[in-house]
Amino acid sequence: MSTTYERIADEIRARIRSGELAEGDPVPSTRRIVAEHGVAMATASRVLDALRRDGLVEVRRGVGTVVAAGAGAGPAARPAPSVGDVVRAAMTVADAEGLGGLSMRRIATDLGIPTMSLYRHVRGREELLTRMLDAVYASAPLPDPLPDGWRARAEVCARTMWGAFQRHPWAAHVMSMTRPQIVPHGVPHTEALLAAFDAISGQAFDIDTRMHLTVSVFQFVRGVGVSIEPALLARQDTGMTDEEWMDRTVPGLRAAVDPRRYPHFTVAASTDIDLTLDSLFEFGLARLLDGYAVFLGETPSAP
Incomplete structure (x- = not known):
């Protein structure tokens, strides 16, 4: 685990190697380091x-310590990242x-910049997560045109x-x-459902009802x-798929359950049921919308 001075030195090194601090630029003075880091x-x-030993800084008379x-020259130098670069780097970590x-330090390391530089793009983790969510919506646009009904x-x-x-x-x-959260690319999804529930079977639904119908889907x-x-x-x-885990777990579950007290559960535990997140999603969505159909005065679909 790095010490405090090593962590601060690493941040300044990253600023130099990324080109943020160029040759001849002054680096943070001891007083500034004390003020900014509380050391x-x-x-x-x-x-x-430590930076002088690495040959990254030098003292120039009348100027002070500079790069x-x-x-900062050579292939390691990179242009300063954009907000989009920060969001994409964060999503890459979160996806994997x-x-x-996910941490601000991890993103900065992957981008080769000091951690504090990230705060020029986002105020903190919450804003970063909101931007990431907006990017998810941006990557999943609704079809155009939308279906009728x-x-x-x-x-x-x-x-x-x-x-x-x-x-x-x-x-x-x-x-x-x-x-x-404020996610502009998510607004079309909300608008599409609010419009879909606007008037059905000759009935006009107020915005309060339509918003509840919309948000319940989400x-x-x-x-x-x-x-x-x-x-x-x-x-x-675990290195096991859900199916492999179930195969290993179900025998013990059967042995632990009294079939006389829980006959229906015993049957379920003894039956090969294809229960997955996808099947739960499809079944649950269909039943939710069946309930909507009754509420909206229509006939629900067959199961």
Whole structure:
């Protein structure tokens, strides 16, 4: 584990190697390091000593400590990243390792910049997660034109979101239903459903009813979607598929259950049922929309 002075030195090294601090530019003084990082003067001095030993900085009379000649040159130098670069780097980490592997320090390391430089693009982790969620919506546009009919449109919206959650399993955890984030690319999804529920079978529904119908669809998809990431991480941790895990677990479950007290559960545990997240999504969506059909005065579909 790196010490405090090594961590600060690493941040300044990254700024030099990325080209953010060019040859001849002044580097943070000991007083500035003390002020920005809350460390002792001795620690700040060790930071600059380490950079001098690496040949990255030099002391120039009348100027102070600056980036040494050639320190930031060569193939390692990179242009400063954009907001899009930061978001894409964060999504790459989250897609591969889940939200648990995501940190501002990790993103900065992958981009080869100091951690504090990220805050020029995003105010913090919450804003970064919101931008990531917006990027997920941007990658999953609704078809144009949308199908006619409220049910067909609800199915398209739900399946589009479900596909996005499968590609980015962390996104369902980020999405909030009670404190919705500002995600401009998500607005078309909301608008599509609000419009779909506008007038059905000659009935006009107020905006309060239509918003509840709309958000309930999103909530259902999110509710199933939050299980995608844990399922993927469990496969990585155990090396077993869900089917293999069930094959190993069910015999013990059967032995632990008294069939006289739980006859229906015993039958279910003894039956080969194809129960997956996809099947739960499709079955649940169909039954949800069947309920909508009754509420809207239409006939529900056959199971």
